[in-house]
Amino acid sequence: MRRKLDNSRRDATRFPEGNLPKAPSASSLCIELPLGSDPELRDQYLSWRGSVRLGRLLEDADAFAGTVAFLHCDDALSHTAPQRLVTASIDRIDMRRPVPVEDLAMCGNVTWAGRSSLRVSMSLGPRSKAASSSTSRPMEDPVLTASFVFVAVDEQGKATPVNPLTPTNDAEQARFDAAAAAAQTRRSERSSSLERTAPRSDEAALIHQLLMADGWGDSRTHGDGGAAGSPGIAAAAAAAEAAAAAAAAKASGPAGGEVECSATGPIQLRSTVVTTNTLTQPQERNTAGKVFGGFLCRKAFEVAHSAASLFALRSGVDCVPLLVAADNITFDRPVEVGRLLTFSASVVYTGASADSGDGGPQRADAWPTEGQLCQVRAETTVLDMSSGARSTSNTFQFTFLCSPRQSRSAIAGGASRVPGVDASGIPDASLGAELLAVRPETYPDAMLFLDGRRRLRASVDIGRTIDSSLVPPRA
Structure with a gap:
Protein backbone atom coordinates (compact mmCIF):
# COMPACT_ATOMS: atom_id res chain seq x y z
CA MET A 1 0.00 0.00 0.00
CA ARG A 2 2.77 2.42 0.92
CA ARG A 3 4.83 1.49 -2.13
CA LYS A 4 1.84 2.17 -4.39
CA LEU A 5 1.37 5.62 -2.87
CA ASP A 6 5.09 6.37 -3.09
CA ASN A 7 5.17 5.45 -6.78
CA SER A 8 2.15 7.64 -7.52
CA ARG A 9 3.95 10.67 -6.00
CA ARG A 10 7.35 10.09 -7.58
CA ASP A 11 7.20 13.35 -9.56
CA ALA A 12 5.72 15.47 -6.75
CA THR A 13 7.46 18.80 -6.15
CA ARG A 14 5.81 19.96 -2.92
CA PHE A 15 6.01 18.64 0.61
CA PRO A 16 3.11 18.24 3.07
CA GLU A 17 2.38 21.34 5.13
CA GLY A 18 0.93 19.45 8.07
CA ASN A 19 -2.22 21.58 8.30
CA LEU A 20 -4.93 19.02 7.56
CA PRO A 21 -6.74 18.04 10.80
CA LYS A 22 -7.65 14.37 10.91
CA ALA A 23 -9.73 12.17 13.20
CA PRO A 24 -8.22 8.98 14.68
CA SER A 25 -10.46 6.93 12.39
CA ALA A 26 -8.60 8.33 9.35
CA SER A 27 -5.51 6.33 10.32
CA SER A 28 -7.28 3.24 11.69
CA LEU A 29 -5.97 0.07 10.12
CA CYS A 30 -6.32 -3.69 10.64
CA ILE A 31 -4.33 -6.34 8.81
CA GLU A 32 -4.62 -10.10 9.10
CA LEU A 33 -1.83 -12.53 9.94
CA PRO A 34 -3.32 -15.99 9.23
CA LEU A 35 -0.83 -18.13 11.11
CA GLY A 36 -3.45 -20.77 11.84
CA SER A 37 -4.92 -21.20 8.36
CA ASP A 38 -1.87 -20.54 6.14
CA PRO A 39 0.76 -23.31 6.59
CA GLU A 40 3.38 -21.57 4.43
CA LEU A 41 3.10 -18.33 6.37
CA ARG A 42 3.10 -20.20 9.68
CA ASP A 43 6.39 -21.89 8.79
CA GLN A 44 8.01 -18.46 8.47
CA TYR A 45 6.95 -17.49 11.99
CA LEU A 46 7.48 -20.66 14.02
CA SER A 47 10.49 -21.14 16.27
CA TRP A 48 12.27 -24.44 16.73
CA ARG A 49 10.01 -25.02 19.75
CA GLY A 50 6.89 -24.62 17.61
CA SER A 51 5.86 -21.33 19.22
CA VAL A 52 5.59 -17.99 17.41
CA ARG A 53 8.85 -16.07 16.96
CA LEU A 54 8.14 -12.85 18.80
CA GLY A 55 11.03 -11.06 17.10
CA ARG A 56 9.26 -11.47 13.74
CA LEU A 57 6.08 -9.98 15.22
CA LEU A 58 8.01 -7.00 16.65
CA GLU A 59 9.45 -6.39 13.19
CA ASP A 60 5.95 -6.52 11.70
CA ALA A 61 4.59 -4.22 14.40
CA ASP A 62 7.11 -1.50 13.52
CA ALA A 63 6.22 -1.70 9.83
CA PHE A 64 2.51 -1.67 10.67
CA ALA A 65 2.83 1.35 12.98
CA GLY A 66 4.79 3.20 10.30
CA THR A 67 1.96 2.63 7.84
CA VAL A 68 -0.59 3.94 10.35
CA ALA A 69 1.53 7.07 10.85
CA PHE A 70 1.80 7.44 7.07
CA LEU A 71 -2.02 7.37 6.72
CA HIS A 72 -2.36 10.18 9.25
CA CYS A 73 0.26 12.37 7.55
CA ASP A 74 -0.93 11.78 3.98
CA ASP A 75 -2.88 14.70 2.46
CA ALA A 76 -4.10 12.68 -0.58
CA LEU A 77 -2.77 15.32 -3.00
CA SER A 78 -1.06 13.95 -6.11
CA HIS A 79 1.38 16.87 -6.31
CA THR A 80 2.54 16.44 -2.69
CA ALA A 81 5.39 14.09 -1.85
CA PRO A 82 4.85 11.49 0.91
CA GLN A 83 5.82 12.57 4.41
CA ARG A 84 9.22 11.28 5.54
CA LEU A 85 8.72 9.54 8.89
CA VAL A 86 11.30 8.00 11.23
CA THR A 87 10.74 5.87 14.33
CA ALA A 88 11.86 7.95 17.30
CA SER A 89 11.10 5.30 19.91
CA ILE A 90 8.97 2.33 20.81
CA ASP A 91 7.50 3.81 23.94
CA ARG A 92 6.31 0.52 25.39
CA ILE A 93 5.33 -3.03 24.51
CA ASP A 94 3.28 -5.10 26.97
CA MET A 95 2.54 -8.80 26.58
CA ARG A 96 -0.84 -9.87 27.93
CA ARG A 97 -0.32 -13.58 27.26
CA PRO A 98 1.82 -15.83 25.02
CA VAL A 99 1.07 -15.54 21.31
CA PRO A 100 -1.14 -18.41 20.09
CA VAL A 101 -0.51 -20.17 16.78
CA GLU A 102 -3.80 -19.14 15.18
CA ASP A 103 -5.18 -16.50 12.83
CA LEU A 104 -4.17 -13.10 14.24
CA ALA A 105 -4.74 -9.45 13.39
CA MET A 106 -2.87 -6.19 14.00
CA CYS A 107 -5.04 -3.14 14.60
CA GLY A 108 -4.12 0.42 15.49
CA ASN A 109 -4.41 4.14 14.86
CA VAL A 110 -2.81 7.46 15.77
CA THR A 111 -3.81 8.44 19.31
CA TRP A 112 -1.86 11.69 19.70
CA ALA A 113 -0.09 14.23 17.49
CA GLY A 114 2.08 17.22 18.34
CA ARG A 115 3.84 19.69 16.09
CA SER A 116 6.23 17.25 14.39
CA SER A 117 5.70 13.96 16.25
CA LEU A 118 2.85 11.53 16.67
CA ARG A 119 2.03 8.44 18.70
CA VAL A 120 0.63 5.22 17.25
CA SER A 121 -1.11 2.67 19.49
CA MET A 122 -1.49 -0.85 18.13
CA SER A 123 -2.67 -4.25 19.33
CA LEU A 124 -2.13 -7.83 18.23
CA GLY A 125 -4.73 -10.46 19.00
CA PRO A 126 -7.08 -13.14 17.66
CA ARG A 127 -8.58 -12.18 14.31
CA SER A 128 -12.06 -12.77 15.72
CA LYS A 129 -11.46 -9.98 18.25
CA ALA A 130 -10.27 -7.40 15.70
CA ALA A 131 -12.27 -4.21 15.30
CA SER A 132 -13.22 -2.92 11.88
CA SER A 133 -10.51 -0.89 10.14
CA SER A 134 -13.00 1.97 9.82
CA THR A 135 -13.21 2.50 13.56
CA SER A 136 -10.66 3.63 16.14
CA ARG A 137 -11.98 1.35 18.90
CA PRO A 138 -9.24 -0.69 20.64
CA MET A 139 -9.06 -4.43 20.06
CA GLU A 140 -10.81 -6.63 22.59
CA ASP A 141 -8.67 -9.09 24.56
CA PRO A 142 -5.32 -8.35 22.83
CA VAL A 143 -2.28 -10.57 23.14
CA LEU A 144 0.13 -7.66 22.78
CA THR A 145 -0.19 -3.87 22.99
CA ALA A 146 2.42 -1.36 21.87
CA SER A 147 2.97 2.37 21.50
CA PHE A 148 5.29 3.88 18.86
CA VAL A 149 6.51 7.47 18.48
CA PHE A 150 7.30 8.80 14.99
CA VAL A 151 8.83 12.09 13.91
CA ALA A 152 8.38 13.76 10.51
CA VAL A 153 11.65 15.06 9.01
CA ASP A 154 12.82 16.64 5.77
CA GLU A 155 15.71 15.48 3.58
CA GLN A 156 18.19 17.19 5.93
CA GLY A 157 16.70 15.42 8.98
CA LYS A 158 15.05 18.55 10.41
CA ALA A 159 11.61 18.18 12.00
CA THR A 160 8.61 19.15 9.87
CA PRO A 161 4.93 19.65 10.85
CA VAL A 162 2.42 16.78 10.93
CA ASN A 163 -1.35 16.96 10.59
CA PRO A 164 -3.19 17.77 13.86
CA LEU A 165 -5.30 15.03 15.47
CA THR A 166 -8.92 15.90 16.32
CA PRO A 167 -10.69 13.39 18.62
CA THR A 168 -14.38 13.01 17.77
CA ASN A 169 -15.75 11.42 20.95
CA ASP A 170 -15.00 11.03 24.65
CA ALA A 171 -13.16 7.70 24.22
CA GLU A 172 -10.82 9.15 21.59
CA GLN A 173 -10.24 12.24 23.73
CA ALA A 174 -9.39 10.02 26.72
CA ARG A 175 -6.82 8.12 24.64
CA PHE A 176 -5.43 11.44 23.35
CA ASP A 177 -5.02 12.73 26.92
CA ALA A 178 -3.46 9.44 28.08
CA ALA A 179 -0.94 9.53 25.22
CA ALA A 180 -0.06 13.17 25.99
CA ALA A 181 0.44 12.24 29.65
CA ALA A 182 2.66 9.31 28.61
CA ALA A 183 4.82 11.67 26.54
CA GLN A 184 5.19 13.99 29.54
CA THR A 185 6.09 11.02 31.76
CA ARG A 186 8.84 10.00 29.33
CA ARG A 187 10.26 13.53 29.39
CA SER A 188 10.30 13.47 33.19
CA GLU A 189 11.96 10.05 33.22
CA ARG A 190 14.68 11.27 30.87
CA SER A 191 15.38 14.28 33.07
CA SER A 192 15.69 12.06 36.17
CA SER A 193 17.52 9.17 34.48
CA LEU A 194 20.75 7.85 35.96
CA GLU A 195 22.62 9.28 32.95
CA ARG A 196 21.72 12.78 34.17
CA THR A 197 21.16 12.54 37.93
CA ALA A 198 22.75 10.71 40.84
CA PRO A 199 21.01 7.66 42.33
Missing part, protein backbone atom coordinates in the same frame (compact mmCIF):
# COMPACT_ATOMS: atom_id res chain seq x y z
CA ARG A 200 18.44 8.19 45.06
CA SER A 201 19.67 7.75 48.62
CA ASP A 202 18.11 4.28 48.94
CA GLU A 203 19.69 3.21 45.63
CA ALA A 204 23.10 4.55 46.64
CA ALA A 205 22.85 2.65 49.91
CA LEU A 206 21.96 -0.54 48.04
CA ILE A 207 24.95 -0.22 45.70
CA HIS A 208 27.26 0.49 48.63
CA GLN A 209 25.96 -2.63 50.37
CA LEU A 210 26.41 -4.82 47.28
CA LEU A 211 29.93 -3.64 46.50
CA MET A 212 31.08 -3.87 50.09
CA ALA A 213 29.63 -7.37 50.34
CA ASP A 214 31.93 -8.32 47.45
CA GLY A 215 34.96 -6.95 49.28
CA TRP A 216 35.21 -3.78 47.16
CA GLY A 217 36.34 -1.74 50.14
CA ASP A 218 38.93 -4.22 51.41
CA SER A 219 42.39 -3.05 50.29
CA ARG A 220 43.76 -6.53 50.82
CA THR A 221 41.67 -7.78 47.89
CA HIS A 222 42.83 -5.23 45.31
CA GLY A 223 45.55 -6.77 43.19
CA ASP A 224 45.47 -10.48 42.61
CA GLY A 225 42.31 -10.87 44.69
CA GLY A 226 43.78 -13.83 46.50
CA ALA A 227 44.11 -12.41 49.99
CA ALA A 228 42.20 -13.73 52.94
CA GLY A 229 38.82 -12.32 53.90
CA SER A 230 36.23 -11.16 51.36
CA PRO A 231 36.81 -12.56 47.87
CA GLY A 232 36.85 -9.13 46.19
CA ILE A 233 35.67 -8.16 42.75
CA ALA A 234 38.71 -9.49 40.89
CA ALA A 235 38.47 -12.85 42.58
CA ALA A 236 34.71 -13.00 41.99
CA ALA A 237 35.20 -12.24 38.30
CA ALA A 238 37.93 -14.88 38.06
CA ALA A 239 35.66 -17.39 39.77
CA ALA A 240 32.85 -16.58 37.33
CA GLU A 241 35.19 -17.04 34.37
CA ALA A 242 36.48 -20.31 35.78
CA ALA A 243 32.93 -21.57 36.31
CA ALA A 244 31.98 -20.63 32.74
CA ALA A 245 35.09 -22.38 31.38
CA ALA A 246 34.34 -25.49 33.40
CA ALA A 247 30.74 -25.50 32.18
CA ALA A 248 31.89 -25.13 28.57
CA ALA A 249 34.38 -27.97 28.97
CA LYS A 250 31.76 -30.22 30.45
CA ALA A 251 29.27 -29.28 27.74
CA SER A 252 31.75 -30.38 25.07
CA GLY A 253 32.30 -33.74 26.72
CA PRO A 254 31.06 -37.15 25.56
CA ALA A 255 27.59 -37.35 24.06
CA GLY A 256 24.89 -38.31 26.49
CA GLY A 257 26.70 -36.80 29.48
CA GLU A 258 24.81 -34.49 31.82
CA VAL A 259 25.61 -30.80 31.29
CA GLU A 260 25.62 -28.75 34.48
CA CYS A 261 25.95 -25.02 33.82
CA SER A 262 24.44 -23.71 37.04
CA ALA A 263 26.27 -21.33 39.37
CA THR A 264 26.01 -21.40 43.14
CA GLY A 265 25.68 -17.70 43.92
CA PRO A 266 25.19 -14.25 42.43
CA ILE A 267 26.40 -13.89 38.83
CA GLN A 268 28.56 -10.92 37.90
CA LEU A 269 26.81 -8.57 35.49
CA ARG A 270 29.61 -8.38 32.94
CA SER A 271 29.77 -12.15 32.60
CA THR A 272 26.20 -12.19 31.22
CA VAL A 273 27.03 -10.34 27.98
CA VAL A 274 26.07 -11.99 24.67
CA THR A 275 27.06 -10.44 21.31
CA THR A 276 26.45 -11.05 17.63
CA ASN A 277 27.50 -9.23 14.46
CA THR A 278 25.76 -8.66 11.14
CA LEU A 279 26.49 -6.65 8.01
CA THR A 280 23.51 -4.60 6.85
CA GLN A 281 22.28 -5.28 3.33
CA PRO A 282 19.96 -3.45 0.89
CA GLN A 283 17.15 -5.91 1.69
CA GLU A 284 16.92 -4.38 5.19
CA ARG A 285 16.35 -0.79 4.06
CA ASN A 286 13.16 1.19 4.64
CA THR A 287 11.38 3.64 2.33
CA ALA A 288 13.94 6.33 3.25
CA GLY A 289 16.87 4.10 2.23
CA LYS A 290 18.08 3.53 5.81
CA VAL A 291 18.10 0.25 7.74
CA PHE A 292 14.56 -0.63 8.82
CA GLY A 293 13.96 -0.10 12.54
CA GLY A 294 11.92 -3.28 12.80
CA PHE A 295 14.91 -5.30 11.60
CA LEU A 296 17.04 -3.76 14.36
CA CYS A 297 14.35 -4.51 16.92
CA ARG A 298 14.09 -8.15 15.84
CA LYS A 299 17.84 -8.73 15.97
CA ALA A 300 18.12 -7.01 19.37
CA PHE A 301 15.25 -9.07 20.77
CA GLU A 302 16.85 -12.30 19.56
CA VAL A 303 20.20 -11.56 21.23
CA ALA A 304 18.40 -10.42 24.40
CA HIS A 305 16.40 -13.65 24.43
CA SER A 306 19.66 -15.59 24.08
CA ALA A 307 21.18 -13.69 27.01
CA ALA A 308 18.14 -14.47 29.17
CA SER A 309 18.23 -18.15 28.14
CA LEU A 310 21.93 -18.54 28.96
CA PHE A 311 21.48 -16.74 32.27
CA ALA A 312 18.67 -19.11 33.18
CA LEU A 313 20.92 -22.06 32.33
CA ARG A 314 23.62 -20.68 34.62
CA SER A 315 20.92 -20.38 37.29
CA GLY A 316 20.28 -24.10 36.91
CA VAL A 317 16.97 -23.70 35.05
CA ASP A 318 16.12 -24.93 31.55
CA CYS A 319 13.46 -22.37 30.71
CA VAL A 320 11.68 -20.52 27.95
CA PRO A 321 12.14 -16.75 28.55
CA LEU A 322 8.80 -15.08 27.86
CA LEU A 323 8.70 -11.37 27.08
CA VAL A 324 6.69 -9.43 29.65
CA ALA A 325 7.47 -5.92 28.39
CA ALA A 326 9.78 -3.80 26.28
CA ASP A 327 10.36 -0.35 27.71
CA ASN A 328 11.49 2.83 25.94
CA ILE A 329 13.34 1.44 22.92
CA THR A 330 15.20 4.40 21.44
CA PHE A 331 16.40 5.04 17.89
CA ASP A 332 19.10 7.65 18.38
CA ARG A 333 20.39 7.85 14.82
CA PRO A 334 19.68 6.19 11.46
CA VAL A 335 21.78 3.24 10.30
CA GLU A 336 23.19 3.22 6.78
CA VAL A 337 23.22 0.13 4.56
CA GLY A 338 26.67 -1.47 4.47
CA ARG A 339 27.50 -0.90 8.13
CA LEU A 340 28.70 -3.63 10.48
CA LEU A 341 26.33 -3.90 13.42
CA THR A 342 27.18 -5.39 16.81
CA PHE A 343 24.19 -6.40 18.91
CA SER A 344 25.07 -6.95 22.57
CA ALA A 345 22.80 -7.85 25.47
CA SER A 346 23.31 -8.46 29.18
CA VAL A 347 21.15 -9.34 32.16
CA VAL A 348 21.38 -6.24 34.35
CA TYR A 349 18.90 -7.12 37.11
CA THR A 350 16.77 -9.99 38.35
CA GLY A 351 14.00 -10.11 40.91
CA ALA A 352 16.30 -12.34 42.94
CA SER A 353 18.76 -9.42 43.33
CA ALA A 354 17.24 -8.76 46.73
CA ASP A 355 17.73 -5.42 48.44
CA SER A 356 19.46 -7.06 51.37
CA GLY A 357 22.37 -7.83 49.04
CA ASP A 358 22.68 -11.37 50.32
CA GLY A 359 19.82 -13.22 48.66
CA GLY A 360 17.52 -12.63 51.63
CA PRO A 361 13.81 -11.79 51.57
CA GLN A 362 12.59 -9.37 48.94
CA ARG A 363 10.72 -6.16 49.67
CA ALA A 364 7.38 -6.70 51.34
CA ASP A 365 5.25 -5.56 48.37
CA ALA A 366 7.04 -7.74 45.78
CA TRP A 367 5.44 -10.70 44.04
CA PRO A 368 6.35 -14.01 45.68
CA THR A 369 7.65 -15.07 42.24
CA GLU A 370 9.48 -11.87 41.28
CA GLY A 371 12.67 -13.93 41.23
CA GLN A 372 11.44 -15.43 37.93
CA LEU A 373 11.89 -12.05 36.21
CA CYS A 374 15.02 -10.60 34.67
CA GLN A 375 15.78 -7.29 32.97
CA VAL A 376 17.92 -7.42 29.82
CA ARG A 377 19.54 -4.37 28.24
CA ALA A 378 20.51 -4.62 24.57
CA GLU A 379 22.51 -2.16 22.50
CA THR A 380 23.29 -1.71 18.82
CA THR A 381 26.77 -0.43 17.89
CA VAL A 382 27.45 0.71 14.32
CA LEU A 383 30.86 0.43 12.65
CA ASP A 384 31.52 2.46 9.50
CA MET A 385 33.65 0.06 7.46
CA SER A 386 35.32 2.88 5.48
CA SER A 387 36.24 5.30 8.29
CA GLY A 388 36.39 2.94 11.26
CA ALA A 389 34.11 5.23 13.26
CA ARG A 390 31.93 3.47 15.85
CA SER A 391 28.73 4.79 17.43
CA THR A 392 25.66 3.56 19.34
CA SER A 393 22.42 3.76 17.37
CA ASN A 394 19.89 2.02 19.59
CA THR A 395 19.22 0.84 23.12
CA PHE A 396 16.59 -1.75 24.02
CA GLN A 397 15.09 -2.72 27.38
CA PHE A 398 13.35 -6.10 27.76
CA THR A 399 11.71 -7.71 30.80
CA PHE A 400 11.52 -11.52 30.65
CA LEU A 401 9.68 -14.12 32.72
CA CYS A 402 11.45 -17.46 33.08
CA SER A 403 9.04 -20.32 32.38
CA PRO A 404 10.45 -23.90 32.62
CA ARG A 405 10.07 -26.19 29.62
CA GLN A 406 7.44 -28.88 29.92
CA SER A 407 6.70 -31.67 27.48
CA ARG A 408 3.36 -30.82 25.90
CA SER A 409 1.03 -32.07 23.18
CA ALA A 410 1.30 -31.18 19.50
CA ILE A 411 0.91 -27.59 18.35
CA ALA A 412 -1.99 -26.37 16.25
CA GLY A 413 -1.70 -26.96 12.54
CA GLY A 414 -0.69 -30.60 12.68
CA ALA A 415 3.00 -30.20 13.56
CA SER A 416 4.85 -32.90 15.48
CA ARG A 417 5.31 -32.85 19.23
CA VAL A 418 7.52 -30.02 20.36
CA PRO A 419 8.95 -29.82 23.94
CA GLY A 420 7.93 -26.73 25.87
CA VAL A 421 4.76 -26.10 23.87
CA ASP A 422 1.13 -26.81 24.76
CA ALA A 423 -1.70 -27.61 22.35
CA SER A 424 -1.80 -23.98 21.16
CA GLY A 425 1.93 -23.67 20.63
CA ILE A 426 2.36 -21.63 23.83
CA PRO A 427 5.01 -22.08 26.56
CA ASP A 428 3.39 -22.61 29.96
CA ALA A 429 3.65 -19.31 31.85
CA SER A 430 1.99 -20.66 35.00
CA LEU A 431 5.07 -22.56 36.17
CA GLY A 432 7.73 -20.70 38.10
CA ALA A 433 11.51 -20.85 38.02
CA GLU A 434 13.75 -18.83 40.31
CA LEU A 435 16.79 -17.13 38.79
CA LEU A 436 20.00 -16.21 40.55
CA ALA A 437 20.86 -12.64 41.47
CA VAL A 438 23.00 -10.28 39.38
CA ARG A 439 25.81 -8.31 41.02
CA PRO A 440 27.57 -5.23 39.58
CA GLU A 441 31.37 -4.94 39.71
CA THR A 442 31.96 -1.29 38.83
CA TYR A 443 30.12 2.00 39.16
CA PRO A 444 28.96 1.99 35.48
CA ASP A 445 27.69 -1.56 36.00
CA ALA A 446 25.94 -0.39 39.15
CA MET A 447 24.08 2.29 37.17
CA LEU A 448 22.95 -0.35 34.67
CA PHE A 449 21.86 -2.49 37.62
CA LEU A 450 19.80 0.34 39.14
CA ASP A 451 18.28 1.31 35.82
CA GLY A 452 17.27 -2.31 35.24
CA ARG A 453 15.82 -2.44 38.74
CA ARG A 454 13.66 0.60 38.02
CA ARG A 455 12.45 -0.80 34.72
CA LEU A 456 11.70 -4.30 35.99
CA ARG A 457 9.67 -2.90 38.88
CA ALA A 458 7.82 -0.55 36.52
CA SER A 459 6.92 -3.56 34.36
CA VAL A 460 5.71 -5.37 37.48
CA ASP A 461 3.50 -2.45 38.48
CA ILE A 462 2.06 -2.06 34.98
CA GLY A 463 1.55 -5.82 34.69
CA ARG A 464 -0.63 -5.72 37.80
CA THR A 465 -2.96 -3.18 36.19
CA ILE A 466 -3.65 -5.11 32.99
CA ASP A 467 -5.33 -8.43 32.35
CA SER A 468 -2.22 -10.52 31.90
CA SER A 469 -1.74 -14.27 32.30
CA LEU A 470 2.00 -13.90 31.74
CA VAL A 471 2.58 -12.61 35.26
CA PRO A 472 1.44 -14.04 38.60
CA PRO A 473 -1.07 -12.18 40.78
CA ARG A 474 -0.13 -10.44 44.01
CA ALA A 475 -0.24 -12.81 46.96
